[in-house]
Amino acid sequence: xxxxxxxxxxxxxxxxxxxxxxxxxxxxxxxxxxxxxxxxxxxxxxxxxxxxxxxxxxxxxxxxxxxxxxxxxxxxxxxxxxxxxxxxxxxxxxxxxxxxxxxxxxxxxxxxxxxxxxxxxxxxxxxxxxxxxxxxxxxxxxxxxxxxxxxxxxxxxxxxxxxxxxxxxxxxxxxxxxxxxxxxxxxxxxxxxxxxxxxxxxxxxxxxx
Amino acid sequence: xxxxxxxxxxxxxxxxxxxxxxxxxxxxxxxxxxxxxxxxxxxxxxxxxxxxxxxxxxxxxxxxxxxxxxxxxxxxxxxxxxxxxxxxxxxxxxxxxxxxxxxxxxxxxxxxxxxxxxxxxxxxxxxxxxxxxxxxxxxxxxxxxxxxxxxxxxxxxxxxxxxxxxxxxxxxxxxxxxxxxxxxxxxxxxxxxxxxxxxxxxxxxxxxxxxxxxxxxxxxxxxxxxxxxxxxxxxxxxxxxxxxxxxxxxxxxxxxxxxxxxxxxxxxxxxxxxxxxxxxxxxxxxxxxxxxxxxxxxxxxxxxx
Numbered sequence: 193x194x195x196x197x198x199x200x201x202x203x204x205x206x207x208x209x210x211x212x213x214x215x216x217x218x219x220x221x222x223x224x225x226x227x228x229x230x231x232x233x234x235x236x237x238x239x240x241x242x243x244x245x246x247x248x249x250x251x252x253x254x255x256x257x258x259x260x261x262x263x264x265x266x267x268x269x270x271x272x273x274x275x276x277x278x279x280x281x282x283x284x285x286x287x288x289x290x291x292x293x294x295x296x297x298x299x300x301x302x303x304x305x306x307x308x309x310x311x312x313x314x315x316x317x318x319x320x321x322x323x324x325x326x327x328x329x330x331x332x333x334x335x336x337x338x339x340x341x342x343x344x345x346x347x348x349x350x351x352x353x354x355x356x357x358x359x360x361x362x363x364x365x366x367x368x369x370x371x372x373x374x375x376x377x378x379x380x381x382x383x384x385x386x387x388x389x390x391x392x393x394x395x396x397x398x399x400x401x
Numbered sequence: 402x403x404x405x406x407x408x409x410x411x412x413x414x415x416x417x418x419x420x421x422x423x424x425x426x427x428x429x430x431x432x433x434x435x436x437x438x439x440x441x442x443x444x445x446x447x448x449x450x451x452x453x454x455x456x457x458x459x460x461x462x463x464x465x466x467x468x469x470x471x472x473x474x475x476x477x478x479x480x481x482x483x484x485x486x487x488x489x490x491x492x493x494x495x496x497x498x499x500x501x502x503x504x505x506x507x508x509x510x511x512x513x514x515x516x517x518x519x520x521x522x523x524x525x526x527x528x529x530x531x532x533x534x535x536x537x538x539x540x541x542x543x544x545x546x547x548x549x550x551x552x553x554x555x556x557x558x559x560x561x562x563x564x565x566x567x568x569x570x571x572x573x574x575x576x577x578x579x580x581x582x583x584x585x586x587x588x589x590x591x592x593x594x595x596x597x598x599x600x601x602x603x604x605x606x607x608x609x610x611x612x613x614x615x616x617x618x619x620x621x622x623x624x625x626x627x628x629x630x631x632x633x634x635x636x637x638x639x640x641x642x643x644x645x646x647x648x649x650x651x652x653x654x655x656x657x658x659x660x661x662x663x664x665x666x667x668x669x670x671x672x673x674x675x676x677x678x679x680x681x682x683x684x685x686x687x688x689x690x691x692x693x694x695x696x697x698x699x700x701x702x703x704x705x706x
Binding site: 230232261270272273274275276277278294295296297298299300303304305306307308312313314316317318319366367368369371372 | 404466467468469470472473475476477478479482483484485486489537540541542543703704705706
């Protein structure tokens with residue numbers, strides 16, 4: 193079976209602190225507007241008047257949970273087939289990489305990716321995205337996002353092994369359906385996690401993502 | 402914004418060129434049977450050159466949506482899987498074949514049969530070009546684009562703008578012929594009137610297609626995924642003004658002026674009025690299509706994070 197590196201994310205442990213996103217931004221010196229790793233807070237529910245005291249509002253199924261996302265290094269990466277310049281490739285270990293020398297900056301991968309992973313560097317004129325910290329991995333180190341997490345909610349490894357250990361969940365709100373690209377992600381859902389496409393909540397404070 | 406403007410310019414000009422090329426092919430077919438090859442050449446040769454110029458401008462505009470325009474040639478390297486590569490490949494092929502045809506046609510090089518074969522080949526490649534262009538947008542992550550309405554509207558744009566552009570081009574061409582070669586003026590005038598009638602009829606029919614496709618499209622969006630519903634809501638709300646303008650301009654251009662053009666082209670002696678009408682129809686429909694394409698890009702809501 194082909195090798196496929198994958199991220200593991202434990203939504204039940206994540207506090208939404210965004211240390212992973214900041215560590216990522218720091219390690220790759222990403223400019224303003226570009227974030228290879230992002231943390232989405234997803235919440236919902238509402239308030240109902242207390243039956244005994246209608247002037248008092250009671251929380252009704254109020255929930256919020258966080259999802260840390262990056263490039264999913266998908267098994268069926270749409271960006272690889274869509275890129276007109278063959279600038280995006282999938283390595284033997286499953287990692288999807290953009291070659292900035294080949295990229296022409298047409299931004300088509302931005303349209304085809306359901307995870308918002310490829311992001312355009314306006315100044316340099318080409319697309320950029322998560323490279324799974326390949327330089328660090330070559331030295332036997334972990335990706336920075338994994339090491340930065342104070343809750344140990346992020347991990348990485350062989351997709352099959354992660355699935356055996358943690359199960360097959362790969363699509364919870366607000367992630368889109370996994371059917372589009374077969375993302376290489378294994379998720380331990382939060383107790384309030386809702387399946388993709390069946391959400392009752394919304395992304396909270398999108399500008400903060 | 403520059404990026405979107407580049408894409409609007411490119412898609413509209415490229416589609417108009419292919420449509421105009423196809424329309425001239427049909428015009429040529431009928432005029433040859435009616436009045437012979439010489440009269441047909443007189444009618445279409447100068448317009449053919451205009452098509453190549455418009456296509457060239459469109460291709461040039463497409464470079465402005467790239468972050469690294471100098472690397473543009475490598476965009477054809479992934480044609481085995483990428484519709485964007487295929488679009489550029491077929492676009493360039495259409496450009497090369499149509500230019501080759503226009504050069505041979507202009508200087509009357511080679512037998513007519515050979516030229517016709519090249520023109521036919523260019524037409525087929527042009528059709529595939531527009532199809533590939535529509536496939537670029539038919540993505541599972543973009544529900545507002547991922548419908549049959551995308552290819553249908555691209556082909557409608559091509560034929561509507563192509564036919565009206567060529568109709569408009571007949572007017573100065575006729576004025577030129579009348580000045581240079583008064584002998585043929587009367588025959589050319591009859592030919593022009595019958596072709597304008599045909600073009601006006603085509604424009605009204607295509608307008609009908611747009612007016613059927615648009616509501617069907619909106620209804621299907623409104624009953625689709627949350628993102629599709631959001632697109633429909635945008636077009637009914639925030640983007641309502643450009644949407645309304647697009648429909649009104651298309652109706653005024655292809656419908657009202659198309660109808661009067663059809664009526665007035667019936668009898669001789671109204672060439673001047675015909676000119677104003679076909680110019681007005683073309684300009685109004687061009688504006689409508691620009692608004693339409695602007696809506697196409699700005700109403701799309703992606704299934705992405």
